[in-house]
Amino acid sequence: MAENRVVIGVDSSTQSTKALAVDIDTGAVLGQGRAPHTVSPGAGRESDPEQWWEAFGKAVAGTGWADRAAAVSIGGQQHGLVTLDASGAPVRPALLWNDVRSAPQAAELRAAIGAEEIARRTGSVPTAAFTAAKWAWLRANEPAAADRVTAVRLPHDFLTERLTGEAVTDRGDASGTGWWGPDGYDRDILARIGLDPALLPEVLAPGARAGLVGAGTPLRPGTPVATGTGDNMAAALGLGLRPGQPVLSLGTSGTVYAVGRATPADPSGTVAGFADALGGWLPLACTLNCTLAVDRLSALLGRGREEVEDGGTVVVLPYLDGERTPDLPGASGLIHGLRHDTTPGQLLQAAYDGAAHALLTALDVVLREGGVDPAGDEPLLLIGGGARGQAWQRTVLRLSGRAVQVPEAQELVALGAAAQAAALLTGEPADEVARRWRTAEGPVLAPVARDEAALERIGDTLRRAGALQGAPAEDQ
Ligand SMILES: Nc1ncnc2c1ncn2[C@@H]1O[C@H](COP(=O)(O)OP(=O)(O)O)[C@@H](O)[C@H]1O
Ligand SMILES: O=C(CO)[C@@H](O)[C@H](O)COP(=O)(O)O
Secondary structure, three states: OOHHHEEEEEEEOOOEEEEEEEEOOOOOEEEEEEEEOOOOOOOOOEEOHHHHHHHHHHHHHHHOOOOOOOEEEEEEOOOOEEEEOOOOOEOOOEEOOOOHHHHHHHHHHHHHHOHHHHHHHHOOOOOOOOHHHHHHHHHHHOHHHHHHOOEEEOHHHHHHHHHHOOOEEEHHHHOOOOOEEOOEEOHHHHHHOOOOHHHOOEEEOOOOEEEEOOOOOOOOOOOEEEOOEEHHHHHHHHOOOOOOOOEEEEOOOEEEEOOEOOOOOOOOOOOEEEEOOOOOEEEEEEEOOOHHHHHHHHHHHOOOOOOOOOOOOOEEEOOEOEEOOOOEOOOOOEEEOOOOOOOHHHHHHHHHHHHHHHHHHHHHHHHHHOOOOOOOOOOEEEEOHHHHOHHHHHHHHHHHOOOEEOOOOOOHHHHHHHHHHHHHHHOOOHHHHHHHHOOOOOOEEOOOOOOHHHHHHHHHHHHHHHHHHOOOHHHO
16 A cells, blocks of 8 residues: 555544544555543543543554554544643643533623524534633633633644644634634634633634644654544544435434534524534534443443333433533433333333433434425434444434434544545545545435334423423523
């Protein structure tokens, strides 16, 4: 294999870094590497950016192509607040997307600007996940640390800068900050949260080159580096997604999204109006409790993930980490409707249902926000670690009523980053590279009738659980 025909794509996600070495011509994966991350337990969710950098080195070395790849690009978990001092070292661990301590700061921003206005300006109504709320939390709770910060980055920007020395980002990841919109950085929002725009990276145009690999990194000096993007935007590239094709990703987070034709601005906050990595839009709904919550329930029940049973009417709201969709940052797990004849397998199935419910009920809003008819019959593309699970597949079929397509290709975030890197060399748009690689191909599972009764039971429990789960009085 000629060295100038292989690129490396990286996914620096919540639980681990994954890297793929990919043949530019065929999309064949020639090598892969992985290294785990540590996320703090307890009230917050934090990770050390230095560990991401070490994991990046191990994962790219694991591909076997680190010293020979022709280009590289990095997709990363969205929203995380990385704070650097004048030497480029982290001031403190990064505050991650699933850290809900910043919920009061998000509520303050919403109240100060108004949900409609902030959605119009930034595409999204901020929740605790958004970087703007995290910076406001840092200012309020650790002012001395905030004062030492000379640069604010997102996880993928931090790694790109370590590689190239360039302080740059892309519109996809920038759109998850809460301080960026179609007109660029929103100076009013930055002023409200006390963040100097000079601390932020430059937002590069789609398809631009971020820079060249410098000395002393795990990659060959001089290797071109693409802009990278947020992990969901990278997966959209990795699938070669066209407008209106819906995606459900089952990983640490659950996400549902589609490339849109229109600029999204959902004032209800269910759908975040992210930008994609190409110049379009990526309306998306995200939950905090997905594969990890179901795995925790299966461990508590002492059953394997696939040991589910049909029947019964028990409802599980598996909000072990608080929740973002619906916006219940103070929520916890809740079981309702337990009977003498409820079996452990039914309880486990109810956890799957509870984790999928918000994503699948948000799907129509996601499509409408992107200007696409939700009545279309495009199969739902199922990706992420959970997509291989039979129980997950059956749950999604039952609660969506749609055909479900499971791409054979795995690690679509890393593949999307690889497509970005390849696009730097070939001049094609990255989504076209992925379509050429046929990354979305895989079996299509035939639709089944939507289980309206289960959806209604979960929705009803949610409404009635109101005060217990910390819902505002007007929603109860
Ligand atoms: N066969 C499977 N069935 C259900 N869940 C799975 C399966 N394989 C992996 N997972 C889950 O997938 C998750 C990892 O998914 P991934 O998309 O790699 O995560 P991340 O969001 O960190 O990128 C893990 O929490 C794991 O429990
Ligand atoms: O917050 C969001 C999307 O808005 C998450 O999807 C993060 O981007 C984390 O992704 P994973 O680590 O679960 O892939």
